[in-house]
Amino acid sequence: MQTSRPKQFVAVFDFGAQYGQLIARRVRDLNVYSEIVPCDISADELAAMAPSAIILSGGPASVYADDAPDMDKRIFDLGLPILGFCYGQQIMAVKLGGKVGHTKKGEYGPAQLTRRGESRILDGTPETQTIWMSHRDAVSEVPEGFSVTSVTETCPVASMEDASRNFYATQFHPEVRHSVHGNEMLKNFLFNVCGLDKTWTMDNIIDDKVAQIREQVGDRKVILALSGGVDSSVVAALVHRAIGDQLTCVFVNHGMLRKGEPEMVEEVFRKQFNVPLVHVHAEERYAKLLAGVTEPEKKRRLIGTEFWKVFFDEAQKIGDVEMLAQGTIYPDIIESGARKTGGKASTIKSHHNLIPFPDGVHFDLIEPLDHFFKDEVRELGVSLGLPAKMVYRQPFPGPGLAIRIIGDVTPEKLEILKNADAIVREELDAYNERLFEETGDRNSEHSCWQYFAVLPDIKSVGVMGDERTYQRPVIVRAVESSDAMTADWAKLPYEVIGKISSRIVDEVAGVNRVVYDVTPKPPATIEWE
Structure with a gap:
C-alpha cells in the first residue's frame, strides 16, 4: 500500500x-x-x-x-x-x-x-x-x-x-x-x-506528488509509454513537472488512433509542455501484422504484444533508463486485489506483473496515480494545464479502431472509420455542450457518456444520384453511463441522429447507410468486439 x-x-x-x-x-x-x-x-x-x-x-x-x-x-x-x-x-x-x-x-x-x-x-x-x-x-x-x-x-x-x-x-x-x-x-x-481538515485539494496534491516523485527518482532517467489517453497523459504532465527532461515519453503510433489524435499528442507534449517525445511511426508495421486477421481477441493479443516490443526497442535506443512510469489508477489495483482474493477483501495489490518485461530487461516502476480515482485523475490533469479535450477523452480501447472494425483491418476500412467516427464525435460533442449550456450540468441524465462509430464487415445496396451503390454501412453507438458497468443507449433527438447520418453519407466516401445501436448493456456490451 x-x-x-x-x-x-x-x-x-x-x-x-x-x-x-x-x-x-x-x-x-x-x-x-x-x-x-x-x-x-x-x-x-x-x-x-x-x-x-x-x-x-x-x-x-x-x-x-x-x-x-x-x-x-x-x-x-x-x-x-x-x-x-x-x-x-x-x-x-x-x-x-x-x-x-x-x-x-x-x-x-x-x-x-x-x-x-x-x-x-x-x-x-x-x-x-x-x-x-x-x-x-x-x-x-x-x-x-x-x-x-x-x-x-x-x-x-x-x-x-x-x-x-x-x-x-x-x-x-x-x-x-x-x-x-x-x-x-x-x-x-x-x-x-472527527475534526478533520479539508487538505485533499489539487494544489496540495500536486505539491506533494511532485516532492514524492523527485525523492523516488533522484537523478535517474524515466521512460513512459504515452498513448494520448487520460491516465498516461496526466502521468506524463505530472512526472515532467517533477523531473523535467529526465523523463522521455515514447508514443507508439500503431495507426489505429482516432482522427487527429496523433497530432494532438505532438501539439500538447512536444510544443506546449516541451516534453522529450519519441514518436514511433509504426503504422506500416502494424498493417502487415494485422493483415487478414479477423478474430478480435487475436487482434488484441497481436497489438498488445507488438506494442511492448516496439516500446522496449525504443527504450534500448535511449539508453541508461532505470525507471518506467505507469498510468495505473486506484480502481485498477483494487479490482486486481479483489480478483486475487476471491472478491472478498480488496487487498491492494501491485499491477507490476502486467508488464511483459523481456528477458534481461528491468525497470523500477513509478505509479504516481495508483491511489487516484478516475475523476480525480481528470481534475489533476486540468490543474496541470492539459487541454480539456485530452483530459475528458472518452474511454478508448488500447487496440484502438482495430476492434471497431469488424473483420480484417485494411487501409480503406481504417480511413472510412476514422472519418465517420470524427463526424459522430464532432456532432455529439456539440450536442453535449448544448445540454451543458441549458442545464449547467455536465452529468445531465440526457447527455452522452461515450459515442463512436463501428464499421461492420458487410455491404448494402443504396441509391446515390440515381445510380445503384453497393457500399458499407456505419453503425453509430452512443450510450449513457457513469461507470461502464451498465449503460443505456442514448435517447438522442431525431434531428441529431439525422444530421449525423446525412453528414456521414455525404462526406465519407464508401458509405451509403447509417444505423443506430439501441441495445443497452446488458445484454450487449458497449464495444462491439
Whole structure:
C-alpha cells in the first residue's frame, strides 16, 4: 500500500461489492483523503497506518453466514471514531455485544426515515427524510451504551450511536445520492465528530506528488509509454513537472488512433509542455501484422504484444533508463486485489506483473496515480494545464479502431472509420455542450457518456444520384453511463441522429447507410468486439 499518505486520512473497510470505492470517493469529494483497506486487516496493521477515522462499508453477506467477511474486534479498542453503513452497522453491533435479526420483510430502495432524539450524525437534517435501504438483516438489539437515533417503517434501528466512544452506524446508505441528506451526515462525521481538515485539494496534491516523485527518482532517467489517453497523459504532465527532461515519453503510433489524435499528442507534449517525445511511426508495421486477421481477441493479443516490443526497442535506443512510469489508477489495483482474493477483501495489490518485461530487461516502476480515482485523475490533469479535450477523452480501447472494425483491418476500412467516427464525435460533442449550456450540468441524465462509430464487415445496396451503390454501412453507438458497468443507449433527438447520418453519407466516401445501436448493456456490451 501507499506509504506516503496524508497525515489525516480515513480508512474505509471493504466488506464486499462496490460500496468501499463509492464511500472512498464520497469522502474525497469532501476534501478528505480516504484509502480502502481489506476488512480482515489486523488491529496492529491498522494502527501502524495511523488513520484518523474508520468507515465500515456495506456488503452483500449476512453477518451470521459461515463465510461472512469478518473484522478484528480489537479495532474498536484503538480509540478511533468509527462509522458503519448497512453491513458495517450489523458487524459493529455483533462485535460489541448487540444482536442482528432476519427481518420478516426486506427493505430495498427509497424509504422514509424518522429521527429519534439527539444524533451527532443526523444533526442538521430533517426529522423525516428519504434514505436508501438495501437489506434483509437488521440490528434487533443495540450494544450496551448505544441509543437508537432513527427508524423506518420496517427497521427499528435505522441508525444508532454511542457518542461517548465515537461509534456511529446506519442501516441505510448515506454514500448513495438517493439518500437525500447523506452528504450532510458524512460532513457531520468527518468535521464535527472527527475534526478533520479539508487538505485533499489539487494544489496540495500536486505539491506533494511532485516532492514524492523527485525523492523516488533522484537523478535517474524515466521512460513512459504515452498513448494520448487520460491516465498516461496526466502521468506524463505530472512526472515532467517533477523531473523535467529526465523523463522521455515514447508514443507508439500503431495507426489505429482516432482522427487527429496523433497530432494532438505532438501539439500538447512536444510544443506546449516541451516534453522529450519519441514518436514511433509504426503504422506500416502494424498493417502487415494485422493483415487478414479477423478474430478480435487475436487482434488484441497481436497489438498488445507488438506494442511492448516496439516500446522496449525504443527504450534500448535511449539508453541508461532505470525507471518506467505507469498510468495505473486506484480502481485498477483494487479490482486486481479483489480478483486475487476471491472478491472478498480488496487487498491492494501491485499491477507490476502486467508488464511483459523481456528477458534481461528491468525497470523500477513509478505509479504516481495508483491511489487516484478516475475523476480525480481528470481534475489533476486540468490543474496541470492539459487541454480539456485530452483530459475528458472518452474511454478508448488500447487496440484502438482495430476492434471497431469488424473483420480484417485494411487501409480503406481504417480511413472510412476514422472519418465517420470524427463526424459522430464532432456532432455529439456539440450536442453535449448544448445540454451543458441549458442545464449547467455536465452529468445531465440526457447527455452522452461515450459515442463512436463501428464499421461492420458487410455491404448494402443504396441509391446515390440515381445510380445503384453497393457500399458499407456505419453503425453509430452512443450510450449513457457513469461507470461502464451498465449503460443505456442514448435517447438522442431525431434531428441529431439525422444530421449525423446525412453528414456521414455525404462526406465519407464508401458509405451509403447509417444505423443506430439501441441495445443497452446488458445484454450487449458497449464495444462491439
